[in-house]
Amino acid sequence: MLNKQMTNYIANNVNNNEIELNNFEKVYAEKHQLVPQDVTIVDKGFHTSVIERCNKETEEVIRTETDNFLNESASYLKKNLNEFLFVESNTFEIIGVDGIALEFDDVFETYTALFGLKLQKKYGPAIKAFLDTHLQGDNTKYSVMFSGEDGLWDMNFALSYIEGFNDELSFEQVLKMVYLFIFKLSEAVEDDK
Template identity: 65%
Template sequence: MLKQQMEQYIAERVQDNKIGLFDIEKEYAEKHQLLQEVIATEKAFHAQVFERCNKETEDLISTETAAFLNEPISYLKKQNNEFVYVESNIFELVRIDAIALEFDDVFETYTALFGLKLQKKFGDAIKTYLDTHLHGDNAKHSVMFSAEDGLWDVNFALGYVEGFNETQSFEEIYNMIYRFVFKLVEAIEEAQ
């Protein structure tokens, strides 16, 4: 699953024996000896779609540039009528379709919502991973399979992810979520 995707990812993107990888991807590739003579360099987060939207209507408020990634996630608390929607080809490796971030003013938590393209049979493994790796009293999450889309709708409070801080930038938050989901997919693969 993840190993095959990493092999394909490396094969398609290697240029002059170099490839850009996040640190978690590099660790995985080295662990599974996927790099051979390829040198891993650090890659940066980028998004193909980066939008601010109205929470009630889901109407587009603004399409954002990469500069918005430097804003702290606390922006959502100040603009609690908005959510941020991001699509990135970076997410494909861990089978995320897109990520929406919002501030839930009822529970006063920052929330990540995304679709995870894993088979229905992995439902218990996903839930167990979230139960084990979201830290804190009453760590909240929701996981529901959508037969219509063929993916898991995952929703969890970011405050329960180790290392979360509301002063972090959107870029840091997306990297944190990516790392968290990468480890989830890796754990499911290793349990098979």
């Protein structure tokens, strides 16, 4: 799980005796002694491999964007209801996610994150317990369903229920927030086993 994925990430990404980790990854790696003593930890930026604006109905790519688009505020999705944003990053490998889609749900009027999480089916109760505890608000909305075909948890939750979210945050800030949330979820599931 998280420990194995962090170990693999560190092993495959040490360059010139340095490894890029953000603050919470660094805390986790140090707690579990995953970084060799001769390797220096440097602050990691947010790197993407794919940024696509897509049509909600057809899922066709409207346009492939550059990293500059991530400076746009999340309110972009509310202004462009027919679109969702899909982002892939090699950073997501650590948390067992290939990509994250962000959209504005005009029926429930919430911003939503959707992704597939690579965790075994047996972790369902721990995942749901984490979401129940850490998504704040009345009528908290989330959906979690295991797909035996893919071996993934198909997940989506309303970003509005994550502490600190507002639609004036940039897409980059929102993606970092979602990444941290999934990281903490993975850590909690690992600690629960």
